[in-house]
Amino acid sequence: MVRRLYGSAELQERLQVSRARVVQITSRPDFPEPFDRLAGGAVWLVEDVEAWIAEHRPWQAQGANPDES
Numbered sequence: 001m002v003r004r005l006y007g008s009a010e011l012q013e014r015l016q017v018s019r020a021r022v023v024q025i026t027s028r029p030d031f032p033e034p035f036d037r038l039a040g041g042a043v044w045l046v047e048d049v050e051a052w053i054a055e056h057r058p059w060q061a062q063g064a065n066p067d068e069s
Helices: 008-015 019-026 046-056
Strands: 036-038 041-045
Touching (some): 008 019, 008 041, 041 046
């Protein structure tokens, strides 16, 4: 089973926000807990983050943008 993960850089790209904003978002009590913390920083399961996006940022949910591939 392949696990897909997001690190801070992937979150920045996925959410289209700055690095500082990623820190703010991931510090929210309603944001998923990291799957693990590595030397390079925390990583989150893609499905956990996508579920959070669907609930808290529906305009950015997968498939919400017709221009998204």
